[in-house]
Amino acid sequence: MLLDGVPVFPLPETQLFPHALLPLHVFEPRYRALAHDCLAGERRIAIAMLAPGFENDYEGRPPIVPICGVGEIVAHHEHPDGRYEILVRGVARVRVLEELPPERLYRMARATVLEDLYRPGVDLAMARQSLVIQCDRLALILPSGGDTLRALARQEEDPASAADVLAAALVTDPRARQELIETLDVAARLDRVAEVVAAVFARLQAAGGPPPPN
Secondary structure (H helix, E strand, O other), rough: OEHHHHHHHHOOOOOOOOEEEEEEEOOOHHHHHHHHHHOOOOOOEEEEEOOOOOOHHHHOOOOOOOOOEEEEEEEEOOOOOOOOEEEEEEEEEEEEEOOOOOOOEEEEEEEEOOOEEEOOOHHHHHHEEEEEEEHHHHHHOOOOOOOHHHHHHHHOHHHHHHHHHHHHHHHOOOOHHHHOOOOHHHHHHHHHHHHHHHHHHHHHHOOOOOOOOO
């Protein structure tokens, strides 16, 4: 599926995962214009990570990482001074094919939707259930937010969607998040998120968290 003319909101260390929510504070004039136009139109927006070295040309059009998330603005608030608070829900991964000529304050691009890849013979339902169990164990030793994690782990029955929602919530390193955005193989994505959950669990246990029940 081709998206012809999607507004691009480039950010240094931010990714938008499908099915996950991303709150954004919009204050630069060019992105206020973007938010205004999005809200008046299809409410569709791409959140792309700026490529390394962007600092020297931040006010211009520095390169972006081509694979990113596209979402829909599902809630917003406009401040009296023109700033926006927007809430974006991810709907798909895309590859930016080309940027359109700079006819607006903000950047526009042509992009194609990237579909999930499914390896034959992999039991994704079992992998998702294993991830849910891991999240339950982690929830028991979290200092706070255990109930939220348990609910989040069960929010999406589809394995691909579950991996994305948990990646958005649990993976904090921007490079690791970008790698997961670029991982189309659903089994590999589930495995990577499971590794992150296991690492957090081990770190908390080593720090003196309560042991899991037998």
